[in-house]
Amino acid sequence: MTPPPQSAFTEYESPSRRTLLRGFALGGAGLALGPLTACAGPTGAPGPGTLTLGLNRSLVSLDNKLNQFDAAITVQRAVRQALTRIGPRMKVQRVLADRFEMTEPTAWTVRLREGVHYSDGSPVTVEDVATALRMYAKVNGSFILGLFPELPTVEPTGERTFRLRTERPVPVLDRLMANIHITPAAANRPEELQSGVGSGPYRVVKANSGAGEYTLARNTRYWGPRPHVDTVRVRFVPEEASRVIALRSGELDVVDTLTPDSAEQLTGLPGVTVQETSGVRICQLFFNFRKPEGHPLADPRVRRALTYAIDGDSLIRDVLTDSADQAEGVVPLALEGAVRTGSYTYDPAKAKSLLKSLGADDLRIKIIWESGEFAADSSVMEAVVDMFQDIGVRARLQQFQPGGDILKWRQGRGGDWDVIGNGFPGTTGQALTSLQGMYGGTAAKERTRDTYMGYVIPRIERQLSDAATEVDATERNKKLAAVQHAIWDTWPSLWAFAPKTLLAHRDRVHDLGLLTLGSYDLSPVRLEG
Amino acid sequence: MSGTTVLATEGTERPSQVTARDLARATATRTRRSAHVKLWAGAVCTALVVVPVALANLLPLPGANAQDLSRRRLPPLSEGHLLGTDQLGRDLLSRILHGGQVSLSVGVLAVLVSGLIGIAAGAAAGFFGGWIDAVVSRFLEAQLALPLLMMLLLVVALFGPSVTVITCVIAVAQWPEVARLTRSLVLVEREKPYVAAARVLGLRAWQVLLRHVIPNVVRPASLVVLLLLAQAVLLESALSFLGAGPQRPFATWGRIISDGQAYITTSWWLVTLPGLVIALLVVGVNLLGDGLRDRTRRRKGAGA
Numbered sequence: 001m002t003p004p005p006q007s008a009f010t011e012y013e014s015p016s017r018r019t020l021l022r023g024f025a026l027g028g029a030g031l032a033l034g035p036l037t038a039c040a041g042p043t044g045a046p047g048p049g050t051l052t053l054g055l056n057r058s059l060v061s062l063d064n065k066l067n068q069f070d071a072a073i074t075v076q077r078a079v080r081q082a083l084t085r086i087g088p089r090m091k092v093q094r095v096l097a098d099r100f101e102m103t104e105p106t107a108w109t110v111r112l113r114e115g116v117h118y119s120d121g122s123p124v125t126v127e128d129v130a131t132a133l134r135m136y137a138k139v140n141g142s143f144i145l146g147l148f149p150e151l152p153t154v155e156p157t158g159e160r161t162f163r164l165r166t167e168r169p170v171p172v173l174d175r176l177m178a179n180i181h182i183t184p185a186a187a188n189r190p191e192e193l194q195s196g197v198g199s200g201p202y203r204v205v206k207a208n209s210g211a212g213e214y215t216l217a218r219n220t221r222y223w224g225p226r227p228h229v230d231t232v233r234v235r236f237v238p239e240e241a242s243r244v245i246a247l248r249s250g251e252l253d254v255v256d257t258l259t260p261d262s263a264e265q266l267t268g269l270p271g272v273t274v275q276e277t278s279g280v281r282i283c284q285l286f287f288n289f290r291k292p293e294g295h296p297l298a299d300p301r302v303r304r305a306l307t308y309a310i311d312g313d314s315l316i317r318d319v320l321t322d323s324a325d326q327a328e329g330v331v332p333l334a335l336e337g338a339v340r341t342g343s344y345t346y347d348p349a350k351a352k353s354l355l356k357s358l359g360a361d362d363l364r365i366k367i368i369w370e371s372g373e374f375a376a377d378s379s380v381m382e383a384v385v386d387m388f389q390d391i392g393v394r395a396r397l398q399q400f401q402p403g404g405d406i407l408k409w410r411q412g413r414g415g416d417w418d419v420i421g422n423g424f425p426g427t428t429g430q431a432l433t434s435l436q437g438m439y440g441g442t443a444a445k446e447r448t449r450d451t452y453m454g455y456v457i458p459r460i461e462r463q464l465s466d467a468a469t470e471v472d473a474t475e476r477n478k479k480l481a482a483v484q485h486a487i488w489d490t491w492p493s494l495w496a497f498a499p500k501t502l503l504a505h506r507d508r509v510h511d512l513g514l515l516t517l518g519s520y521d522l523s524p525v526r527l528e529g
Numbered sequence: 530m531s532g533t534t535v536l537a538t539e540g541t542e543r544p545s546q547v548t549a550r551d552l553a554r555a556t557a558t559r560t561r562r563s564a565h566v567k568l569w570a571g572a573v574c575t576a577l578v579v580v581p582v583a584l585a586n587l588l589p590l591p592g593a594n595a596q597d598l599s600r601r602r603l604p605p606l607s608e609g610h611l612l613g614t615d616q617l618g619r620d621l622l623s624r625i626l627h628g629g630q631v632s633l634s635v636g637v638l639a640v641l642v643s644g645l646i647g648i649a650a651g652a653a654a655g656f657f658g659g660w661i662d663a664v665v666s667r668f669l670e671a672q673l674a675l676p677l678l679m680m681l682l683l684v685v686a687l688f689g690p691s692v693t694v695i696t697c698v699i700a701v702a703q704w705p706e707v708a709r710l711t712r713s714l715v716l717v718e719r720e721k722p723y724v725a726a727a728r729v730l731g732l733r734a735w736q737v738l739l740r741h742v743i744p745n746v747v748r749p750a751s752l753v754v755l756l757l758l759a760q761a762v763l764l765e766s767a768l769s770f771l772g773a774g775p776q777r778p779f780a781t782w783g784r785i786i787s788d789g790q791a792y793i794t795t796s797w798w799l800v801t802l803p804g805l806v807i808a809l810l811v812v813g814v815n816l817l818g819d820g821l822r823d824r825t826r827r828r829k830g831a832g833a
Contacts, residue, residue: 239790240790240791241790241791241793244794259791261616261791261792261795262791264795265794265795311598314598314599315598317598318598318599318601318618319598319616319617371772378777378788379616379617379788381777382594382596382617382777382778383596383598383617385594385777385778386594386595386596386617386778396776397776397777397778398776399772399776399777401772401773
């Protein structure tokens with residue numbers, strides 16, 4: 001039998017199994033990839049009445065006993081309030097109190113505002129204030145405690161009135177009390193509260209402290225003006241690039257503590273506004289003051305010699321892209337009462353020769369810090385390691401992830417270190433409180449590890465204490481200036497800078513007034529569209 | 530006889546419906562050709578990455594950690610910087626190559642250790658059976674049931690992120706793959722007559738296993754180990770990306786990408802180029818492993 005011609009054979013050939021499989025594969029791929037086209041547009045955009053904030057640090061609690069940074073203040077104070085707050089132009093504003101006056105050098109008379117109550121309708125009482133102060137006093141490792149030269153006691157004088165009594169005068173007590181959140185006495189504990197009600201314009205409806213995510217709803221029983229936004233969602237987005245992309249796509253409405261590079265990317269984009277304010281936070285590469293006698297770093301001359309290794313101008317210009325000012329004092333100059341005490345000079349040859357003359361030319365330095373402590377933190381640290389290398393100092397880095405045990409290390413309980421990258425907020429707008437918080441350490445505080453990196457110099461503490469109790473403002477400023485010079489001469493920081501606060505928001509967000517403190521009040525914020 | 534091919538075999542002509550085109554399209558031919566292509570493509574891709582990484586210290590490149598803050602984020606093909614510079618003015622090519630040394634060393638060491646553990650445990654389980662098999666099998670099933678990356682992050686968080694810890698962690702994480710394959714190969718081998726013959730000759734069980742069985746399974750098992758190399762490099766990069774890699778300023782591929790993502794819209798090369806290098810290596814190693822496996826199978830088939 002003669003086989004049929006090939007051409008005739010192929011003409012009637014049915015599709016082969018392979019052809020069918022290819023067809024199915026193409027069809028399947030088309031079906032699978034089709035929905036991906038939906039990814040081209042913005043996704044997960046918040047609803048018209050929902051404001052979504054993207055935080056770069058995890059907000060582990062809406063209580064501030066251990067946890068307070070710029071964006072945290074914004075959210076925490078939307079739920080819990082204090083007697084006072086630091087408002088625009090660093091002025092003290094009364095919140096839960098409508099009277100807060102120094103009536104004696106050691107006593108302030110306070111009256112709670114009439115009708116102030118929590119979101120469950122229960123009134124804010126004098127007992128709540130007294131309990132709050134007791135709880136802050138008991139919590140271990142709180143930096144807020146360090147801001148107070150002494151915690152006042154509450155003397156009730158009426159249903160809504162009381163006296164805040166201190167042993168020595170505390171002329172800035174009204175500013176300090178802006179940090180004490182008032183919670184119902186029965187629910188307050190000497191720890192960061194994970195639940196409970198507050199008197200603020202918003203109440204918590206959903207909280208996942210592990211993931212740092214919260215949903216706040218308008219407090220319908222709020223005693224003050226009604227907030228404009230129905231719901232506020234708080235999200236923890238640690239990756240800077242993700243926050244920028246989420247803001248651009250409309251998934252987030254506000255992102256704060258931006259790095260200069262991100263701000264550069266967002267500036268000029270349609271639909272996005274970038275706000276900037278000069279900072280009251282000081283970021284330092286702070287020396288460990290728990291070094292034993294005889295250790296090179298216990299010698300201020302060695303600490304000073306090391307500062308010559310740091311090219312601060314270059315770090316500010318190239319790494320921080322001019323979004324920060326190099327420190328010229330021990331606290332940011334934007335704070336009231338801060339003075340210029342000196343400046344960091346870059347002179348690696350001098351650093352080398354000084355170290356050699358001090359017998360500390362084979363130093364090894366361990367630098368620790370937590371990711372996100374300040375903008376471009378990793379780049380700053382890596383640059384510092386390179387600068388140390390130029391003067392023959394071997395430096396190594398240990399980076400802690402957010403939620404890690406940096407607190408333990410900071411207290412000297414986790415391990416040994418030499419320099420820590422740390423930021424200290426100026427929560428009251430006063431240089432005095434920042435100075436107290438950082439340099440007012442005493443031996444008693446050090447026993448509970450409540451000093452700032454072990455900085456205990458009795459002479460400085462006495463000078464600070466003297467300035468803190470001075471009632472006359474002019475004399476106080478004079479004493480403060482003197483103590484700042486004295487602190488500078490102890491060379492506490494390898495290098496320091498005051499970063500500007502950079503925040504970006506979508507244009508549908510209105511009336512967002514970024515304060516010098518780096519936070520903002522959520523209640524006047526409006527949404528459009 | 531139009532349309533019919535005449536095939537000449539040993540001087541005789543035989544009509545056949547199978548054309549040369551059919552032969553070229555046959556599955557066996559395609560498999561052989563694809564194995565060949567895979568082998569070469571894999572070898573080229575792998576060599577493109579591995580050779581420069583191995584020679585990084587000999588190449589005339591700036592130091593991986595040498596910074597020049599005035600020359601930050603220069604684009605590729607800038608003067609003196611073939612792949613540009615990063616956010617601290619460090620040469621990106623140098624960082625990629627030196628980072629590759631860390632990533633590849635971790636990967637190679639990890640797969641060697643996991644290969645040794647996997648072959649030993651799998652061979653023992655397959656050959657001896659009984660309670661050894663039960664213990665090894667349950668253990669590897671338990672480990673396979675755990676989410677790998679979570680487990681790695683947990684261990685790194687507990688013991689601290691150092692090259693040694695990360696290598697050990699990845700090695701321990703990958704042994705089940707090798708153990709499972711080795712066990713199944715040994716199960717087949719132990720029933721073969723040469724094993725019975727060895728026993729009859731009076732060799733002890735472990736001697737039979739070590740001298741006769743393992744040499745017969747080590748080749749296919751080592752191919753899986755090669756495939757695991759790509760996975761190990763990816764895991765190391767993932768850990769570094771998530772911040773659980775070796776401490777700074779060690780350059781690793783994952784960290785270069787992680788640091789660069791903040792600049793993705795303004796300096797694309799910081800993320801794209803190291804990403805491409807990882808992709809090239811992973812694809813290369815996978816193709817190489819695939820090609821070698823196909824070739825081994827074919828030879829085995831031909832031998833049978």
